[in-house]
Amino acid sequence: MHILIAPDSFKGSLTALEICQTCTSAIHSIAPNTQITSFPLADGGEGTVDAFLHNAGGEKINLTVTGPLNQPVDAFYGILADNKTAIIEMASCAGLPLLTLDQQNPLYTTTKGVGQLILNALDRQCNKIILGLGGSATHDGGAGALSTLGYSFLDNQQQPIPPGAEGLLKLASIDSSNVDPRVENTEFIIASDVTNPLLGEHGAASVFGPQKGATPEMIPTLDKAVENLTQLLAKHFDIPALEIIQQPGAGAAGGMGAGLLTSLPNTSIHSGFEVIAEHLNLTNLFEQSNLDLVITAEGQVNQQTSQGKLPVGIAKLASQHDLPVIALVGSIGKGAELTHEQGITSIFSIINQPMSLEHAIAHADELLHQTMREIFRLVKAYHVEKV
Numbered sequence: 001m002h003i004l005i006a007p008d009s010f011k012g013s014l015t016a017l018e019i020c021q022t023c024t025s026a027i028h029s030i031a032p033n034t035q036i037t038s039f040p041l042a043d044g045g046e047g048t049v050d051a052f053l054h055n056a057g058g059e060k061i062n063l064t065v066t067g068p069l070n071q072p073v074d075a076f077y078g079i080l081a082d083n084k085t086a087i088i089e090m091a092s093c094a095g096l097p098l099l100t101l102d103q104q105n106p107l108y109t110t111t112k113g114v115g116q117l118i119l120n121a122l123d124r125q126c127n128k129i130i131l132g133l134g135g136s137a138t139h140d141g142g143a144g145a146l147s148t149l150g151y152s153f154l155d156n157q158q159q160p161i162p163p164g165a166e167g168l169l170k171l172a173s174i175d176s177s178n179v180d181p182r183v184e185n186t187e188f189i190i191a192s193d194v195t196n197p198l199l200g201e202h203g204a205a206s207v208f209g210p211q212k213g214a215t216p217e218m219i220p221t222l223d224k225a226v227e228n229l230t231q232l233l234a235k236h237f238d239i240p241a242l243e244i245i246q247q248p249g250a251g252a253a254g255g256m257g258a259g260l261l262t263s264l265p266n267t268s269i270h271s272g273f274e275v276i277a278e279h280l281n282l283t284n285l286f287e288q289s290n291l292d293l294v295i296t297a298e299g300q301v302n303q304q305t306s307q308g309k310l311p312v313g314i315a316k317l318a319s320q321h322d323l324p325v326i327a328l329v330g331s332i333g334k335g336a337e338l339t340h341e342q343g344i345t346s347i348f349s350i351i352n353q354p355m356s357l358e359h360a361i362a363h364a365d366e367l368l369h370q371t372m373r374e375i376f377r378l379v380k381a382y383h384v385e386k387v
Helices: 015-031 048-056 112-123 143-148 181-185 204-212 218-237 241-246 252-263 273-280 283-287 302-305 310-319 338-340 357-362 366-383
Strands: 004-006 035-038 056-064 072-081 085-087 130-131 153-156 174-175 187-191 265-271 293-301 324-332 346-349
Touching: 004 015, 015 035, 015 048, 015 293, 015 366, 048 072, 048 085, 048 130, 048 273, 056 112, 072 112, 072 310, 085 112, 112 143, 130 273, 130 338, 143 153, 143 187, 143 252, 143 338, 174 218, 204 252, 204 302, 218 241, 218 252, 252 265, 265 273, 273 283, 273 310, 283 310, 293 302, 293 310, 302 310, 302 338, 310 324, 310 338, 310 357, 324 366, 346 366, 357 366
Parallel strands: 004 035, 004 293, 085 130, 130 187, 187 265, 293 324, 324 346
Antiparallel strands: 056 072, 072 085, 153 174
């Protein structure tokens, strides 16, 4: 029997590679001769760099940049083996895991460090940037990153605005005369599993603001901030503001999708899964590996999963080859059953008894191992000849 293990991470708990290793150990404890192909994945959030480097080769670059609170943080990005393609996950320098609960406040957090990672990649002669926008702690419309690349965001006194969404409220003009000229000759591919528009009830602030520490009172302020940025970007580039606001994915990473798509030439946005599937030749893997079963994973499966998240992406590829797909998750949320229509055969939560979230995170490896063993006992019972 040949099994493909292709998970996303359990955010804050197990990386995709750790999930692969634990599942492999559990399966081999029941059926030692099972052939397993591990393919740790990500959809633009945490783990995107590691997924590319593990599956395609390359080098991880570590450096200190500006963090979400405008203080130095240790961050990283990857350069693939072609020495021309950089993989950046904004979460490494502007992500929620870098902040405590008390520090989370999207009025003040900045994406400046993302621009510094891009500049470092340009300094190393990269001309293609794959930028994952998942896991952000920010709501500055990408202004922090763009300011590092040479854009000037100025107030009424022609002074640089403060970082964060609050600074955008003071924005009066934009100057692009000092933008790094290498930007024009660089292809930017934005990887995001978010298709939300910039504003409104389905926009960045309303949907994702509370995850970043926004109170209900902050939401209108956050919307007003990025709307001000949008109006000035529209004026600066002579395009309709509504076009920016309604662009699918504009709301990604607190409006960073809108800011980058508008300001950087040669920029496109795609689902994180589509980006990684294309660049890592996942289609060929399914066509050439003679698989019998696919195992994927995600922290929680719910209605959003069915809208194009990684497990469903894997399931759709598997369904083209009539392969069953097992999804291992931390929890099963509302609308999880919708994923069955898209190729996921069965969903298993690793939680086996009442427990706190903290306990589940701390013992995720053990819980996953136990669950995988029980699943594979059943698989073995029905596929004795292949196991």
